[in-house]
Amino acid sequence: MCTAMTLQSQSNKLFFGRTMDFSHDIIPQIYIIPNSYVWYNNLNNNQIKDSYRFIGLGQELDGILGFFDGVNEKGLAAATLYFAGYAQYNTTACNDTEPIASIDFLHYILGRCSSVKELPDLLKKITVVGVPDPVTKTIAPLHWIVADRSGACAVIEPTDKGLELTDNPIGVMTNSPDFHWHMTNLRNYIEASPEQTEEAFWDSVKLTPFGQATGTMPLPGGFTSPERFVRTAYLKTHLPKPKDNREAIAACFHILASVSIPKGAVITNRNTYDYTKYTAFINTSTCEYFYKTYDDVNIKVASLWQTQRRSSDMTHLPFK
Template sequence: MCTSLTLMTTNQINTLARTMDFAFLLDPELICVPRKFLLESEVDQTQRAVKYAMMGIGRNLGTYLFADGLNEAGLACASLYFPGYAEYSDAVIPGRINLAPHEIVGWLLTNFATLEEVKAGILQLNIVSTPLKMMNVITPLHWIITDKTGRTLVIEPMKEGIVIHDNPLGVMTNSPDFNWHLTNIRNYIGVSPNKTGSIQLNGLTFSPFGGGSGSVGLPGDYTPPSRFLRALFGREAINPIETEEECINAAFHILASVDIPKGSVITDEGIDFTQYTACMVCNTGTYYFKTYDNNQIGRACLFNEDLDAKEPKVWEMMQEQQYRQLN
């Protein structure tokens, strides 16, 4: 479970924001990978040199794996769970780029500078059913990727192959597939941020109890379709955003509407909860994040690092709550 959205400022700064909702404790880190560093695929042990430096949230599990990230060219990408729909290859195909599903974010961000390059590169991609070692599970995933201009794609590995959708809404969650979510919006086209007016019935006047009456019918549960709709509603209703700081503030507020507290979603795998929330600013290379146990926002900038360093740099994501002491 996860929710993602893009937000654009009035001066054309684009941000990709996401929640990471999961039952398995990920214990992630913030990682900067420099140019020319070799990333090795678990599938066929092929090593590929990094073309574009990147920063992302992930883990070093023998090789560096990422749930989300941004690169020096201005692309930002996030993986989201896609159970019941994701379909992968059962075998390596010679002559193709063979990768595990959990390797896709790192591959996209270290190899491509534009969305057109991404679309062309995916034609050579073969996603192989490979378990993620820390979970011993083949992770069913799809991906959202955006650039500095706000153009956004959704990449879905389906039974018929890898399908790429243009996503002008800038929102994605989990299953069903992207086209299903688009169709589902038609059920909610009457939802509005505007307060409804009074009505007359047989000489009686009925007025709404207060603000928010226009959003009656917007679903409040934690299923992917409902989170998609709440994220879309918040994204479309938000006041015009002028600065990067306002954009980050707005993104965290919108995603608060889909944040999952521990105990609210219980599955066969355990208790799903929002382990972290992150914002990636395509134009400035800046990462913002907070974790379930620490609401203080952490910040790091890709361009403050040596992008030609010999080794990746890793930061712990502080899990203990930080406070500003006033007295």
């Protein structure tokens, strides 16, 4: 369970963010990866060299570093979300493509891709292969949302057709079903509106609202993936466009507060709480992270440029 979204300010600065909703224990850290950083493919241990510097939230466990979200120096931002029941990976590389482990895919595109328009060519050269992650000990079903400074946004979903790249005009993604289904489902809420319904007559009986917000009554209120998609899409598309960076960050956190899951609201069949571990937003122009955790509602900031740019080593910062 997670929700991701984009938001543009009046000056066309793009902000990209997500809630990290999870039922397993995670201890995220902030990592800064320098350009020309060398790492090793978790499938075949082949060496991979990054082209771009990036900052990301992730976790290193059992010698495996996996990223949840991040942004590179060119302003390309991406996040990993669950795609349960729908993700279908290849078991081996096909057609002379390079095999990339599913848990490495986010690192791969942040280190290699500078814009959404480069994704089609990049995806033709790789095959994403499912491998167990060290947190769940299973092959996690994943899909990805990607955006850049231009405002372009896309969804990447591994299906029986391969890696499907889909334009995302609404700038929202949650979990299953697939993105096309979510966009079709929005039509069920066409009557949702910020405008007030003043009165209605049922025969001779006059009905009046109890107060404001009658136009929002069609909106769903639960925490399922379709409900979170609809609420986030409604709020981001009806919000006044933020004037500046400060307003944009405030708006982003207000929108995702409507889909943040408090501990105890959702319990899994493993008898664990599935809740929002953190909420994070990225200014793709400045490569700054703005984030808050479940236990601390204060917004903190981390920047891609707060360490020495010429360092060839990965840097990690505490995430509190």
